[in-house]
Amino acid sequence: MSVVPDLARRRGRRPRRPGADGPRALVVGVALGVVATLLVVVSVATGEFSIPLRDVVDALLGGGDRSTSYIVETLRLPRAVCALLVGAALGTAGGIFQRVTRNPLGSPDVVGLTSGAAAGAVAQIVFVDGGDTAAIALAALVGGAGTAVVVWLLALRGSDLVAGARLVLIGVGLSFVLIALTEWMLTRTTLQTAAQANVWITGSLNARGWENAVPVAIALAVLLPGAVLLERRLRVLELGEQVAVGLGLGVRRAQGLLLLVAVGLASVAVSTTGPVLFVALAAPQIARRIAGTSVPTPVLSALTGAVLLLGADVLSQRVFGAERIPVGVVTGALGGTYLLWLLVSERRAGRV
Numbered sequence: 001m002s003v004v005p006d007l008a009r010r011r012g013r014r015p016r017r018p019g020a021d022g023p024r025a026l027v028v029g030v031a032l033g034v035v036a037t038l039l040v041v042v043s044v045a046t047g048e049f050s051i052p053l054r055d056v057v058d059a060l061l062g063g064g065d066r067s068t069s070y071i072v073e074t075l076r077l078p079r080a081v082c083a084l085l086v087g088a089a090l091g092t093a094g095g096i097f098q099r100v101t102r103n104p105l106g107s108p109d110v111v112g113l114t115s116g117a118a119a120g121a122v123a124q125i126v127f128v129d130g131g132d133t134a135a136i137a138l139a140a141l142v143g144g145a146g147t148a149v150v151v152w153l154l155a156l157r158g159s160d161l162v163a164g165a166r167l168v169l170i171g172v173g174l175s176f177v178l179i180a181l182t183e184w185m186l187t188r189t190t191l192q193t194a195a196q197a198n199v200w201i202t203g204s205l206n207a208r209g210w211e212n213a214v215p216v217a218i219a220l221a222v223l224l225p226g227a228v229l230l231e232r233r234l235r236v237l238e239l240g241e242q243v244a245v246g247l248g249l250g251v252r253r254a255q256g257l258l259l260l261v262a263v264g265l266a267s268v269a270v271s272t273t274g275p276v277l278f279v280a281l282a283a284p285q286i287a288r289r290i291a292g293t294s295v296p297t298p299v300l301s302a303l304t305g306a307v308l309l310l311g312a313d314v315l316s317q318r319v320f321g322a323e324r325i326p327v328g329v330v331t332g333a334l335g336g337t338y339l340l341w342l343l344v345s346e347r348r349a350g351r352v
Contacts, residue, residue: 025293043076086216087308093269120141121201
């Protein structure tokens, strides 16, 4: 007898047939792609200086006047593409974290990775060179990856690399320590430098160009296919450690590979825009619910994250003004509401 149907029967649920979620998931994926495309059009064509859609297309094809081409190709399109890529990276990373830990609260935001990235970036801004954008991104990348390694090491237990609740609790504790460290660093510098650092750690897409989008695009091109290829191992891990070992899966190696992909995506994303909160937490669960799947798949999580972040950026620009409200404030407000709802739902289900 198959292990998955047997476990489903023991838990009182009807076993899922392989591919049963396929048609709906495919339709949802296409719909998310269409929504993302429409958001790009809105982001590029609207603003203080509106551009007709025909002129946008002409500019993208190399025609049109110089001012329109500059606005489309240099100011607006790179920002929109950057939002899509960062959102996709965060959504994929969050989905992997949540499935490996088997905890809907397991995301880079909660386990301290974004706090580590913020601490690294602030250290670069305050103590080294606050004006070097590439150096800030590299420091954030190192800070995020280093924090992830520390959390993994502290969460080690037996043959299992991470124990879901333990990893989340350790991550939350370490996150508070890093937040305190960041606040201390901000008190050790000038008001101007502290203001610059605060803008970065809020999470912003302002002044993002093609040079910011390229590293995230490369990370997605390499790591998203890796996440898709590791999907089968991830499904086995979700059956539990004993079942996974019984099926011949190297638990520690599989978890290590999956979390390496997630940390890579999240670290590169955060190093590009700063810690944009709650996209990694909310996107996988939203994807799972609208697609009707049992788990958030990497591709759907990526598409949902892309739509969430670009939608939040369009909202921040069109409602509040691009320079007034960073996108991290909008995602934080929306994500905080979502987190409260999630906690209430988990409590009612008896899981927290």
